[in-house]
Amino acid sequence: MTKYRINKTRFVDQTKTVSFTFDCKEYHGFKGDTLASALLSNGIHLVGRSFKYHRPRGIMSCGSEEPNAICQINADTNLTEPNVRATEVELYEGLRASSQNCWPSLNFDIGGINNLISPFIPAGFYYKTFMWPKSFWKKIYEPLIRLSAGLGKSPSQPDPDIYDHKHEHCDVLIIGGGISGIISAKIAAKNNLKTILIEDKNILGGSTIYQNNKNFIIDNKKSNEWLMNEISELEKLDNLIIKTRTSLAAFHSYNYLLAKENISDHLPLDKKNGDIRQRLWKIRADKVIVAAGAIERPLIFNNNDRPGIMLANSVKRYLDFYGVSTGLNNIIFTNNDSAYETAVSLFEKGISVKIIDIRKKSSSNIVKNAEDLGIRIYWNSTVVNTFGYKKIKSIEIMNLSEDGSNVTGNKHKIQCDCLSISGGWTPMVHMHTQSGGKLDFREIDQVFVPSEKSENHINVGSCNGDFELEEIVKNTNNKVKKFLNISKSGFDKISVLCSKELEKKNIWLLPNTISESKTKSFIDFQNDSTAKDIKLALREGFKSIEHVKRYTTTGMATDQGKLSNMHALGIIADTAGVKMGTLGTTTFRPPFTPLTFGAIVGRSVGKFFDVVRKTSIHEWHVQNNAKFENVGQWKRPWYYPINNENLHEAVQRESKTARDSAGILDASTLGKIDIQGSDASEFLNRVYTNAWSKLGIGKCRYGLMLNEDGMVYDDGVTTRLGENHYLMTTTTGGAANVLSKLEDYLQTEWPELDVYLTSVTDHYSTASICGPNSKKILKKLFPNKDFSDEAFPHMSYQDAIIDKIECRIMRISFTGELSYEINIESKYGKSLWENCIKAGEEYKITPYGTETMHLLRAEKGFIIVGQDTDGTMTPIDLQMDWIVSKKKYDFIGKRSLYRSDTIREDRKQLVGLLTDDPNEILEEGAQIVSELDKKPVEMIGHVTSSYFSPNLNKSIALAVVKGGKKMKGQKLFVPMENKNINVTVSDFIFLDKENKRINA
Amino acid sequence: MFVINCPYCGERDQSEFSCGGEAHIVRPKQPTELSDDEWAEYLFMRKNIKGVQFERWNHAHGCRKWFNMVRDTSNDKIHAVYKMGEKPPVI
Structure with missing residues (x-):
């Protein structure tokens, strides 16, 4: 045993030595220790430096409230974790901890200079100082602030640990395994309620489990013995789940709670075995009983932060739970009775202790107990200063004036190596308020207590403001019975004896000379x-x-x-x-306490982060060297480089081949909605801007869908498959939203329409073949079909059969070329595709990706919703007046097209842009200005799409420009970082304005 | 996160639903007859009450049905859930 390990307890196994390092020096503790108790048993108080002044700081508490003892665990590995409270880390073999916020070392920290200049860096110093001179910001202030900001170091490698999520439902959830939580759990579980009890420490029992003071007696037993017995009974109950090492993180509405369970954090490194590290429990509880306890308050006086100044009840826990004395010459400084329990415990273990109390007297049993033992008590006194840089050495005390607002008399110096302070208790009302509960202020002991209103949760024990053992036991029993609607419990006839505090006094800021x-x-x-x-x-x-x-x-x-x-x-x-x-x-x-990111994300990492959607042809794309891009959750081929082609080279080749001979695109990702019902035509009339009633069966039509505010929402081709049957296509990214919007109108505005919508996006795969040779390829694939313009005109569809499998052929075009789209059941998608490729071989058919598709359609001036539009573009802005029906009485968004704002002529409108230098390619998103000299520069628009067209042999761009419709031929400028690019407004259809190619 | 009693499926977590804003705003039958102000009233103006509010909800990750719900926005207490087309309850 070390000098400070003075006591044997049942909670620490002193036969099992555990070695660990702190700041690279090896120490020993025992199984059952926390890092903090092990350090204290080695006489170490100084564990860190404070954030701003770099003052030496020591362990202050024994739980989650710890402000000072925050450490870096396993530094320089990818397991490292900063800001871990030493009071909560269970000691394990091989644990490596280090101090934070000090350089070069904890004992000699350069930052300590901040303590000397502290008069110049008060609150708000940053806001006042770093304002000027302006030029200092980027080079001096920001780097300086970044250097001093933050605590600890984050790991530089991905987290190797596994984290887990678990959903759980229960009748009663109890937060906190102290005495009130244990009483609650027993009552609930004995009444056949599925009960979960969570406790953040590794052992149940709270502070009562080591309370062996003779002034606290339950049913004629010392309170710790009584409680141990209760716990062993509790463990026999079937319908009770006890989760230790589990801390509540959040208490959301409707009794939805998150709790983090530490599963392997406390195990030695070689026993972690790649097991789950932490599990986040997502619990929906019918009833919640909060028994979270209370946190001891410090006292506020000059230099109250030295290592060796600790909370009094924590000193008792280190002594009675871990067997560690935090000092050999203790002083207790208090404003209440609870610290006397610490004094008595210390005295009984033969440790020197004195008490300073700001009250004039206290007539409770525990104080009498201390007086009887002969412990020296300085009444009506306060600490005015403390001494000792890295560890407290002595204090100065003075008497308080009559009203406590000042100090009187002479200073009196007392030596010590530990100062235990207690400023009373603060109920942990965090959970109560997180759930939406309100608080009342209780004047007598200056605490906020829950004001009970919820039917679904209660607070019991000291988190409810019940601080005395008798109150805790009896009130908990009564409240829980009432809450769970239970008439009798095993605690109804319990007898509790305890010391009662009669004199209370609180001074938030203690006076000084x-x-x-x-x-x-x-x-x-x-x-x-x-x-x-x-x-x-x-x-x-x-x-x-x-x-x-x-x-x-x-x-x-x-x-x-x-x-x-x-x-x-x-x-x-x-x-x-x-x-x-x-x-x-x-x-x-x-x-309530910090959560690891790992626990928050659980298993949703790596490939489980999000759903990946692949078409049935995906494998072929991979084998043929496709580079992919993400479109929503879809993986779409972006381009297919041959040899060492880059994006530009591949796209130039693909788009040239597609226009000169043939190209093929996997269009399976386009959203597909099957629309059926006797009112299907009427429905389309209402959701698209153009008219649909007269579309013949077997015909296709392009449609533009608006929002009710008149802005373009989606577009696509819809095919009439039958009298009451349509197949709508949507943009790849918009599919889900379009379906949901259509359902909304159907269910809420037009329930009288007989229309049924089904998403069939995944049901069909689509191969889109375009180019002057596409008809020849189709003929090879479907030798019995007549592909003449008369038999199979543009914008029509026909059923067909390939390899005995039914499919649909649509003659529609998004490239401006003669083009056919073949839809087939998804499971045959790849074989269809391979057939197409084979049939196209003699025409050097090229597979092309989204980038070439974008280029080809831009040459033709076709918009992409979401690229050339951004939710502020009407069809009129896009110069698509032709698609807006004048005859239809109503459609979604119609009325908004002639609001005063939408008819403005200076709205941003779609135009083409040609660079004066045909080889200059504009950047998408680049701003457009008309006058370079005007200050401030006025942005009149921006580039939405820009490419180098191999078919036109020049760069082309689409842009939206204020009043652009009337600017054709006008010179504008695109200012870039190093130059201004001269451009001319042009028509946005760059190629084949006469539509000759689709009928080629 | 609250629990919503879908009128078609029963109690489900809120994460299965999406909120469609204020309920009982009927799309005008003859939008063309409306002035800009009247149309703007329908298009943009929402009450956004702190307290009891009538809302549209969609069981997006479930039966995909829209329905109405009366919710106190200050404490998320749900007072009533009813199908589209049904009369709103008096709260």
């Missing part, structure tokens, strides 16, 4: 904000707690102000002279 502007009374230890900073913020006019918080950064560190928020509020209330209850609190947001 010097003004607070010269003191460092820390409120937020992790973000280094002091009482001085809060007062400065108030002087500068910040009144709302939310504003003060952000200005001073109080409560904004990784601990989210678990220790600091109440003091900040109290000091604001005192300074502003208002009641604390009227200030309200800052918002408690999930997660």
Whole structure:
């Protein structure tokens, strides 16, 4: 045993030594230790440097509220994790921890200079200082701020661990495995309710499990013994799931809760075995009982942040749970009775202890117990200063004035190596407020407590503001019975004896002989904000707690102000002279403690990140060297390089071949909606801008769909398969939204229409063959079919058979070439495609991808919805007036086409752009201006599509330009970083305006 | 995340649904007869109430049916769920 491991407990197995390193030095602890308890057992308090002033900081608490002891685990590996609280890390063999925020070392930290210049860097320093001179920002200030920002280091490699998600439903979920949680769980589970109990520590029992003080007796047993017995009974219950090492992350509405279970974090490296590291539980509970406990408050006085200054109840836990004394010469500084339990425990283990109490007296049993033991108590006193740079050495105390607002008498210096502070308790109301619950302020002990309104959750125990053992046990029993509608429980006749606190006193900021502007009374230890900073913020006019918080950064560190928020509020209330209850609190947001990204994403990583959709022809594309692009979830061939062609070279070749001979495109990804019903024609009339009633069976028509605001939403060709049967195609990306929009109108506006919609996108594969030789290829594929223009004209469809399989041939064109699209059941898509390729071989048919498709259609001036339009373009803006029916009484978006805004003539309109230098290719998205000298430069439009056309042997572009319709021939400029490109507005149909090619 | 009682499928998680905004805004039967202001009223103006609001919801990842729902936007309490075409309940 080390000098500080003074006690044997049942919670730490002192026969099992565990070795670990801290800052590369090897130490030993025992199985059951946390990193913090193991460090303390080795006499180590100094574990980190503070964020702003780089002051030496020590372990302060024993739980999730820890502000100081945040470490980097397994640094320099891809498993590394920053900002881990040493108080929560279970010790395992081979654990490597290091301190953060110090350089070159924890003991000698250059950043410590910030402590000396601290008078010059108060709250808001950044906002005030980095404003000027402007030129300093980019070269000096920003790099400087980036250098000092952030805590710890993130790993540079992908996380190798596996994370898991699990959905669970239960009747009752209990958050917290302390005494009130255990009582609740037993009542619920004994009444045949499926119950889950979660506890963030590895052992149930909270702080009662090591409470062996004789003043706390339940049913004639010491409270820890009574509770151990209860826990062993609990473990026998079938319908109770107990999850330790599981912390609640979020409590959402409708009792939907997220909890993170640590599965292998505590195992030695060689036993992790690639198992799941953490599991995120997604629990939907009928009823929730919050038994989250309370967090001890620090006290705010000058230099209250030295290593060795700890929360009093944590000192007791280290002693009675881990068997570690945090010092051999202790002083306890308190404003309440609970710290006396620590004093008695220390004394009973033979450790020197003195008590400083800001109250004038206390007449409770536990205080009498301490007095009887002969522990020296300094009543009505306060600490005014502390000494010792890397570890506390001594303190100075003074008497308090009558009203507690000042100090009187002489300073008295006392030596110590640990100062345990206790400023009372703060109920953990985080879960309650996350779920939407409100809070009441209780004046007598200055706490916010839940104001119960929900039918679906309650708070019990100290998170409900019940701090005394008798209250906790009896109130929990009564509340849970009522909540679960149970008449009797095993706890109805329980007898509880406990010490009761009668005298209460709280001073948020303890007085001093010097003004607070010269003191460092820390409120937020992790973000280094002091009482001085809060007062400065108030002087500068910040009144709302939310504003003060952000200005001073109080409560904004990784601990989210678990220790600091109440003091900040109290000091604001005192300074502003208002009641604390009227200030309200800052918002408690999930997660309660930080979650790993791994736990959040679970298994949705790598190839499971999102669905990938592939056409049935995909394999052929892969074998033929296609480069793919993502279009929504689809993988579409982008281009098919031959040898070492780059994108440009491949596209030039593909588009030339397609126009000169033949090309083939996998068009399977286009959305396909099967429309049937006696009102199908009427329905299309209403959703498209053009007329549909007169479309003959077997004919195809291009349609443009608007939103109700008149803006272009989608487009595609729809084919009339029968009297009451159509096949609509949509854009690849828009398919799902179009179906949903059509369903919306059908179900909600026009329920009288007899129309049924079915998505058949995945049902059919489509091979689209274009080019002057396409007809010859089709003839080879379908020798019995008449492909003459008379028998099979443009914009018509016919059924056909290939290899005994039925298919549909549409003669439609998105390239301006003679073109046929063959639709076949998806499972035959690849064989159809291979047949096409084979038949096209003698014409050097080229497969082409989306890039060539885009180029070919741009040559022809066909728009792509979403590329040439952006939700602000009407068909009139696109110069597509021809497709907007004048005769139809109504269609979606019609009325909006003549709103005062949509008829403006200076709207952005689609035009063609030709560069003066035909080899210059514009950048898509580039801005367009008409006057270069005008300041500020006025942007009148932007380039939407731009390519070099091998068929025209010049660059072409589509653009939207204000008032562009009337600008044909006008010179404009596209300013780029290093030059201005001269362009001329042109027609946006660059090739074959007469439509000769589709009938070639 | 709340639980919605789809009138066709029963209770499901909110993640299966999408919200379609305020309910009972009927598309005008004769849009061409409306002034710009009247059309804008239909097209753009929504109440966005803090409190009890009548909303359209779609069971997008389920039966794909649209229905109406009365929800208190301040606390997400759902007061009623009813099919399209049914009379809104008095809340």
